[in-house]
Amino acid sequence: MAKRNNENQSIEDVLKEFVSANNLQSGLDKVNVRDAWANLMGNGVNNYTTAIELKHQTLYVQLSSSVLREELSYGKEKIIAMLNEAIGNEVITKLVLR
Template identity: 45%
Template sequence: MSERKREANAIKDLMQSFIKENNLSKGMQKLKIEEVWGKLMGPGIVSYTEQVQLQNRTLIIKLTSSVLREELSYGKEKIVKMINQEMGEDLVSKLMLV
């Protein structure tokens, strides 16, 4: 059992070093942020989400519902804090709902 655990850790370390060496971290962050948005907001909000995009520390969320956009705008700071916490780093400084 301990052999498998060490092997899993070794693979994780290999993947992280590969990502760093090939400058893929920004691309991986962009993919992960979409996943985090879905996890934090839930299926109700995700169904109204057209696009999740990260540009220069600004998270741009394109929504199909103006009512939902207005509701979420009241909690922008909280959403940014939750996303950064889930990502494990201060990746997002601003949230734009369009």
Template identity: 55%
Template sequence: MMKRQSNENSISEVLKAFIQTNKLEAGLERVDAEKVWRTILGNGVNSYTREVKLKGTTLYVSLSSSVLREELSHGKSKIIGMLNEELGKEVIKELILR
């Protein structure tokens, strides 16, 4: 009797293959970018954040406070670095605060 070949893969490997095969990376990056923005910048900024959208490599953030928008604009490069570090790869190259 023939032995069965083992085709065992971990769940993470199967999910990665599924995501790549179905080209779902961009959608997951959009969701992750919003989650990371809310996590890293905390409740103070979140209370003024109306919308977070990732289009390509640009993160668009709508804020309800012009003062906060001005304050955050001074540290854009640092914010981008912290977000990309949390995401584990360079997803965001530009940050637009509206």
């Protein structure tokens, strides 16, 4: 049974401890990346986005428009920087547009 801690802690600290103890950060990162993509890219890009998947610091984004895929490929580094800034952590190192 887990040892009870009698010190007062903030909910934020308790949740961070719980996430790290149970190795949940990678799952939370996947959800945060999807939310950040939707917020940063807007409705125009989201309408053509069919799938978003984060695997080993590589973000795979499937788009239904080849023209949009080509346009976004020119700004990959900027997109990666914006997404990492929105998440607040260096989660993405590579972006693959399909």
